[in-house]
Ligand SMILES: *Cc1c(COP(=O)(O)O)cnc(C)c1O
């Protein structure tokens with residue numbers, strides 16, 4: 503393969519039902535199986551052809567793309583052949599998503615946690631969350647459909663816990679008049695920043711009393727009965743884009759994932775599906791030789807996947823749960839759409855790497871919020887779901903699931919700035935009762951007012967008094983001179 507050109511490899515993708523195995527051509531938008539209503543994953547029908555190239559050749563190719571400045575294979579499309587080799591160069595979208603930094607925790611935090619750890623800062627994606635990876639792929643696919651079908655306009659629609667809609671609205675706004683974004687949000691269950699984002703991008707925003715799961719049902723009804731493009735993770739193109747997260751981690755460690763554990767929060771379970779699928783792809787092409795351990799994390803206030811895997815293998819039953827208020831609000835989902843994907847992928851993962859290679863742990867709200875604040879006190883920019891990951895690591899250690907020197911890679915799934923309202927509640931120690939969170943005083947931080955209300959700092963006397971107040975507060979001593 504010529505490393506300086508757009509890849510020549512083209513293939514076909516097929517939707518594969520994760521419930522009954524039925525297959526459907528990938529050249530249209532399908533969201534659920536006609537036979538059994540199951541969810542899909544997309545499979546490259548030519549995948550065997552990719553095996554003709556050795557693992558070492560793939561590694562070289564991806565590494566050369568990483569070094570190159572050529573436009574065209576940006577972001578998730580560095581891994582073009584493994585993501586959507588049906589798209590043409592003019593379809594590919596890149597708004598700065600992916601290639602996010604992996605930040606190793608400093609000595610202090612590692613000592614406190616007792617484990618080597620690093621955060622992958624997904625909050626540094628353009629709309630501030632990992633959802634941009636999947637959306638870049640889904641919108642690139644939409645652009646190819648618009649181009650080949652000569653559509654005038656397509657309505658894109660999603661239900662969201664906040665970040666999906668922020669991302670979808672941004673990509674729709676960029677793509678232009680052919681894509682119109684409609685988003686459905688649970689009223690009062692997304693942060694002010696997350697509500698501002700789709701509004702700022704010009705989306706039509708609808709609020710519904712209730713929780714995410716209710717919004718999802720409305721959106722599914724619309725997608726089944728009208729010509730709209732559904733952008734929830736039921737849309738398998740999003741899962742493909744999110745696989746880039748796994749590819750980047752592998753590349754970051756020079757394709758050696760031995761002794762690594764990947765922790766991810768589980769909400770609708772799209773991300774963990776993509777991560778499992780991504781690592782399995784790399785393994786099957788011998789791009790990596792070892793699968794890393796993958797640990798999903800759920801809050802005790804929305805934990806159906808945890809409960810499923812907490813039962814004896816061979817005798818597990820799945821039941822949706824009624825969610826309770828959670829600071830991991832973006833993962834506050836009682837009936838994850840992608841659960842059947844997790845089930846089939848985790849089965850394959852365990853088959854290849856042993857039963858300890860895939861785990862799901864649960865953390866309570868208190869530990870999630872403490873962990874969020876703790877991480878950021880050590881120089882990170884984690885959202886509450888990133889804090890959930892750290893809480894999950896702490897729990898996993900308590901349960902003895904990790905070797906002492908295993909490096910934990912945590913997903914900081916969104917930017918801390920999107921979730922400041924929870925930090926504020928913590929610092930003011932005024933969480934509503936239902937969260938069951940009390941602030942740990944040593945982690946609390948508040949601003950200190952150094953002049954009385956209504957006073958202006960515009961006079962010299964006040965400035966001296968303010969300076970004195972700060973000096974006293976900090977216990978500073980004068981250096982002389
Ligand atoms: C969507 C989201 C999650 C949950 O991911 P799923 O793919 O739904 O499991 C976690 N954190 C953040 C910040 C999110 O936006």
Ligand SMILES: [Zn+2]
Nearest residue numbers: 519522535538
């Ligand atoms: Zn089916």
